[in-house]
Amino acid sequence: MRESIYIKYLKRIQGVSKDVLKGIGDDAAVIRGPKGLCVLTTDTLLEGTHFRLKDTGPRALGKKAITTSLSDIAAMGCRATIALISIAFPRSTPMRFARQLTRGLNDTAAKYGVTVVGGDTVTGRGPLLINVTILGNADGLRPVLRSGARPGDAIMVTGELGGTILGKHLRFEPRLKEAVYLNKNFGLHSMIDISDGLSLDMGHILEESGVGAVLYEEQIPISKAAYTLARRTGKNPLHHALTDGEDYELLFTLSKSHAERLVKKNPLKVPVTRIGHIRLDKGRGLFLKDKAGKLRRIRPEGYEHL
Amino acid sequence: MRESIYIKYLKRIQGVSKDVLKGIGDDAAVIRGPKGLCVLTTDTLLEGTHFRLKDTGPRALGKKAITTSLSDIAAMGCRATIALISIAFPRSTPMRFARQLTRGLNDTAAKYGVTVVGGDTVTGRGPLLINVTILGNADGLRPVLRSGARPGDAIMVTGELGGTILGKHLRFEPRLKEAVYLNKNFGLHSMIDISDGLSLDMGHILEESGVGAVLYEEQIPISKAAYTLARRTGKNPLHHALTDGEDYELLFTLSKSHAERLVKKNPLKVPVTRIGHIRLDKGRGLFLKDKAGKLRRIRPEGYEHL
Numbered sequence: 001m002r003e004s005i006y007i008k009y010l011k012r013i014q015g016v017s018k019d020v021l022k023g024i025g026d027d028a029a030v031i032r033g034p035k036g037l038c039v040l041t042t043d044t045l046l047e048g049t050h051f052r053l054k055d056t057g058p059r060a061l062g063k064k065a066i067t068t069s070l071s072d073i074a075a076m077g078c079r080a081t082i083a084l085i086s087i088a089f090p091r092s093t094p095m096r097f098a099r100q101l102t103r104g105l106n107d108t109a110a111k112y113g114v115t116v117v118g119g120d121t122v123t124g125r126g127p128l129l130i131n132v133t134i135l136g137n138a139d140g141l142r143p144v145l146r147s148g149a150r151p152g153d154a155i156m157v158t159g160e161l162g163g164t165i166l167g168k169h170l171r172f173e174p175r176l177k178e179a180v181y182l183n184k185n186f187g188l189h190s191m192i193d194i195s196d197g198l199s200l201d202m203g204h205i206l207e208e209s210g211v212g213a214v215l216y217e218e219q220i221p222i223s224k225a226a227y228t229l230a231r232r233t234g235k236n237p238l239h240h241a242l243t244d245g246e247d248y249e250l251l252f253t254l255s256k257s258h259a260e261r262l263v264k265k266n267p268l269k270v271p272v273t274r275i276g277h278i279r280l281d282k283g284r285g286l287f288l289k290d291k292a293g294k295l296r297r298i299r300p301e302g303y304e305h306l
Numbered sequence: 307m308r309e310s311i312y313i314k315y316l317k318r319i320q321g322v323s324k325d326v327l328k329g330i331g332d333d334a335a336v337i338r339g340p341k342g343l344c345v346l347t348t349d350t351l352l353e354g355t356h357f358r359l360k361d362t363g364p365r366a367l368g369k370k371a372i373t374t375s376l377s378d379i380a381a382m383g384c385r386a387t388i389a390l391i392s393i394a395f396p397r398s399t400p401m402r403f404a405r406q407l408t409r410g411l412n413d414t415a416a417k418y419g420v421t422v423v424g425g426d427t428v429t430g431r432g433p434l435l436i437n438v439t440i441l442g443n444a445d446g447l448r449p450v451l452r453s454g455a456r457p458g459d460a461i462m463v464t465g466e467l468g469g470t471i472l473g474k475h476l477r478f479e480p481r482l483k484e485a486v487y488l489n490k491n492f493g494l495h496s497m498i499d500i501s502d503g504l505s506l507d508m509g510h511i512l513e514e515s516g517v518g519a520v521l522y523e524e525q526i527p528i529s530k531a532a533y534t535l536a537r538r539t540g541k542n543p544l545h546h547a548l549t550d551g552e553d554y555e556l557l558f559t560l561s562k563s564h565a566e567r568l569v570k571k572n573p574l575k576v577p578v579t580r581i582g583h584i585r586l587d588k589g590r591g592l593f594l595k596d597k598a599g600k601l602r603r604i605r606p607e608g609y610e611h612l
Contacts, residue, residue, distance in 0.1 A: 001395060001397075001399045001400065001401045001404050001429065002401075003427050003428070003429055005401065006395075006401065006404050006427055007427060009404075009405060009408070010408065010425075010427075013408070013412060014412075014422060015412070015415070015416055015421050015422060016421075017421035019387065019388075019421070020388070020421050020423050023421070023422075023423045023424060024422075024423070024424050024425075028424070029388075029390075029423035029424040031387075031388055031423060031441075033339050033344075038339075040388065040390060040423060040424065040441070041424065042390045042392050042424065042425055042426050042437075042439065043426050044392050044394060044426045044428045044437075046394055046428045046430040046432070047430075047432075048430050048431045048432070049428055049429065049430035049431075050428070081325065081337075082325075082326070082335075082337055082346065084335075084346060084348045084439055086348050086350050086437050088350060088352055088435055089307060089312075091307075093307045094307065095307045095308075095311065095312065098307050098312050098315075099315060102315070102316065102319070106319060106321070109321070110321055115321050115322075115323035115325070115326050115329070116320060116321060116329075116330075117326050117329045117330070117335035117337060117346060118329060118330050118334070118335040118346065118347065118348065119316075119330075119348055120348050120349050120350045120437070121309050121312055121313060121316075122309070122350045122352045122355055122356070123307065123309055123355065124352040124353075124354050124355035124433065125354045125355075125432075125433060126352070126353075126354070126431075126432030126433040126435075127430065127431060127432040129394055129432075129435055131348075131350075131392050131426070131437050133348065133390055133439045135337075135346070135441075
């Protein structure tokens with residue numbers, strides 16, 4: 001079976017409820033709590049599909065398994081509060097490995113103010129699987145959806161992109177504080193975290209918002225790792241910045257005036273770059289503008305799992 | 307590794323938070339929402355450990371995967387509201403199988419007023435795994451913990467027990483309505499759903515509450531299936547009622563006066579039976595009283611997974 005087809009099926013059959021403001025199709029679901037909004041997300045890492053044990057120690061793996069979900073909560077502009085962690089261990093797993101994995105998970109949760117309240121542990125045949133569910137709180141703010149981009153919006157991104165496979169994919173920090181700060185002070189219209197690659201995740205915003213966009217080739221912040229990787233792959237560093245996955249940086253859109261204010265005096269600890277705009281006309285699709293001002297259409301091409 | 311040792315380790319290292327009233331160690335976690343209490347539980351079914359595909363069709367499997375979690379919310383005396391469903395499919399899974407499994411999951415969610423708001427789908431090597439997380443709402447009531455049993459409490463159970471392997475383990479109904487009704491009207495002190503078997507789950511209440519109990523051999527409601535199964539196994543039907551798992555009935559304790567009122571006029575659609583009491587003295591352990599009034603200690607013996 002193909003995941004993408006199955007997920008389209010899931011979207012089509014999903015139920016409706018007055019308490020669910022956003023279901024399948026964003027970084028997290030948005031639900032109405034007794035008072036105020038909550039966000040809820042879940043992520044699964046499966047050995048052989050998302051990681052190989054020979055490349056990743058148990059502690060780094062635990063950290064990564066929870067950080068990807070934390071990044072989803074960040075992408076909503078919300079605060080992460082509670083985690084549930086379920087693990088399927090191969091029967092032969094040594095207890096020492098299980099403890100180190102758990103340490104990576106729990107230490108990271110604690111670092112970001114998240115309490116692990118439960119989960120389920122099973123053992124059996126088959127590869128290691130880690131599932132992390134995180135509940136977040138909007139604290140009176142409006143969760144930022146993928147679907148809110150408006151014509152004329154500036155497109156911005158935190159950090160630098162590409163080449164994460166050289167190390168950052170295990171060491172990235174979820175932009176939780178930054179996201180809440182931006183949501184509170186800069187009236188974000190739409191946001192996503194870059195997990196599949198800039199062009200593919202930009203494509204998600206465009207699809208959900210029903211708009212098109214232009215990215216400025218010269219402005220895309222390319223990481224040192226992308227340059228290093230490009231020397232090995234023979235590809236363009238820009239290609240890596242556009243299509244590598246697992247940056248876990250924030251990609252967001254906001255009004256031009258808010259963008260100008262943010263660029264002028266960036267109060268965050270990470271760099272923020274204005275990399276494009278949402279098209280004013282009704283044209284769809286994603287375009288790259290080179291230094292000569294020439295536009296070329298790019299396909300959302302993304303990171304492929306192992 | 308042994309699950310029980312790992313889970314003890316998890317309990318020991320779990321963090322504390324003022325927003326978490328109950329973490330690992332009950333049917334669900336109890337967390338403080340913006341206003342009012344929420345309960346949160348997660349359950350994993352793994353092929354080869356919890357089910358075999360040759361015994362269980364995809365639709366029945368989907369139903370079971372969510373019903374076990376719904377039963378955990380019932381065991382807290384709370385209303386189930388939201389579900390997240392994550393599935394790891396073997397790569398070779400036919401789409402038709404995936405759809406039928408999903409149908410079993412989603413139809414069951416809808417039947418009990420639960421909205422599926424998201425999840426994660428992965429494909430890879432290894433067996434089928436289904437993880438269901440459910441959020442519930444206390445609606446102003448107090449979630450019923452395992453730890454609240456008091457000396458002198460009556461011990462009661464819904465339905466009839468044992469022999470579920472003959473069919474009920476795929477067809478059971480989560481006692482959600484009954485649990486909320488009991489929590490609202492009968493001042494329950496403690497509750498659990500019977501997943502591991504009456505004696506083992508009774509043991510969980512006793513351990514968490516720091517008390518002992520006497521069960522009345524004559525009063526334990528033995529299902530027809532337990533009698534049928536006993537003819538095959540050569541064991542006592544009572545043995546099956548005490549130790550078979552997956553009854554998913556409610557086991558709860560409450561004051562004698564509440565219990566008398568409930569027995570006198572049971573407003574539920576399922577039978578409710580008074581099967582024992584929490585010991586008044588400080589003695590621990592679980593005892594069975596036969597018709598002659600003789601007590602014998604029983605070990606919490608439970609259901610063993612495949």
